[in-house]
Amino acid sequence: MALYMQIADDLARRVRSGELAAGEELPGVREYARTLGTTSSTVVRAYRYLADAGVITMADRRRARVAGEGAIAAARLLEPERVFRLAGSDDPALGVLLDRLGAAVVPVGARGSFQGLRAVARGEADGAVIHLRHRDGVYNEAFARAVLGRDKPRLLHLWRREQGLIVPAGNPRGLASAAQLGGLRVARRELGAGTRLLLEQLLLTDGVAPHEIAGPELHSHMEIAFAVATGIADVGLGVRAGLADLGLDFVPLLWEPYEIALGHGALGAARPLIATLRDPLFQRSVADLDGYDLQHTATVRPLVSANR
Template identity: 35%
Template sequence: MTTELSYTIEEVSQFLKVSKLTIYDLVKKGELPVFRVGRQMRIAANDLDNYIKNNKTNQKTTLPASVFEPRRSDPKETNHVVISGQDLVLDMLGKQIEKNSTYKSLRSFTGSLNSLISMYNGECDIVSLHLFDGDTGEYNLPYLKKILVGHSFILFNLLSRKAGLYVKKGNPLKITSWKDLEREDIQIVNREKGSGARILLDEQLRINKISPKNINGYEHEENNHLSVASAVSTGVADVGVGIEKAAKIVGIDFIPLITEQYDLVILKTPANERLIRIVTEILSSNQFQSEVDSLGDYDTSRTGKIIYETN
């Protein structure tokens, strides 16, 4: 068997100096072939070379206009659906979409705010959100109204879950609230900019009049809940922000401080009518809700409810 060099989506995005969601968009359109190894998609080096060669102009490597301009929905495009977000439930949703339609799901593990901006730019189809707004106490809708300007959209509830602080087993530093984070004896581990957990922390710091400059470890970033929980578990940090499930997986204590509304948004376009119908049916089904309930630590009492819909 011939061993062929290949790259991950992230490696290709770094090489081409574009976002990962831009690469997913190229995959969705069939412009960049991929193959799967388990859950991970990879791009063969030869296919990447061919893509670059095919898009050269005047001997300079340039990307087509579609990379830099918002994608316009076209029913003739390949039948891929890009689902952006990190929760395991999104993998379950992708499998159900494939089971109940001819769509093929592509997963992007990108934070809520960055995913929403990419949706505005036409680079993904389903975005999961848990964006807390400190001024209203609401989740998601205040951000949607500001970012998806000029777009019609529908917002579904996917589930509710507890968010709060990861602390070491037994909570030796007696951490109980957001205000404890500015203590000099506490070192935190943060999430990346654009993630829902990072926005929750920043909004709580703002509400409680705490300067990030007074938070030890504020610049230490990890890219997912499990990495944050692991940093606390191994003693790299004393506390981190995340969801309850990751704390149980890693085996540390969790201090719940807020109930997150974890939602899905889809743009309302003629090309998305079928997708919206399929997602509505899946979220409302007893089968899907039972599968989510079996994971534990999730509340599905509002799953499938339309939170907001524009005309």
């Protein structure tokens, strides 16, 4: 390996590990060349290579800083062929995203937010799509910390989506809340799914015991919509997207953040995913589905210990 590549590789590893943080200034070219016992031109080549990869930014040919998303770029640079393994929740817009990404992302494991987090913890997946509401009203953070805390987890924001009651056209029963679901056939997601957890939270808040609710247990939002459309269920809890084509109505209840919990080592493999999320054409296709808010799409935030 050429010397400039060795220098770049060492710096990329330090950025990925967090030793060199976002915004931190790298040593000047001449100073670093003296430290390494090499020429200034070799260090310049190393810096330019890292800048081209998005790991650092260069104000001029002699001054450089770690880029805002340098850790993601560094991880991708060090593992260019790694495929991102995605587990977790189901969502119509997620299907659009996966179609765009092709072979760069591979769905793995059973669906459901809890199952996805467990897959990441076991090393079977690089990220889990989750939408889990804590009793304090905050989504995802406590659950990702609890399961992945030792792996310095991050949350990649996909979008906010609208959840509500899926009902026949005209909402003949006049349903407006979970309090009215007693005695009805309710299409529900399977245990471990975030939407199933949300339904049970809404029922308890409205004074209805979840075990008193009966109806089919299904594995996707589209299956829930189909169950209502075919008369197998009277109502279901799910997302707004795609209901107009089935002649169904929607009773909005809340908006929720829909995010991917990432282990620290998965940042590089997630870079194609992040790039696609920022693509205006992709965002337009999601907006056309209805029931989505993409204001903070593709932002990544680290999760610190709740005790700090």
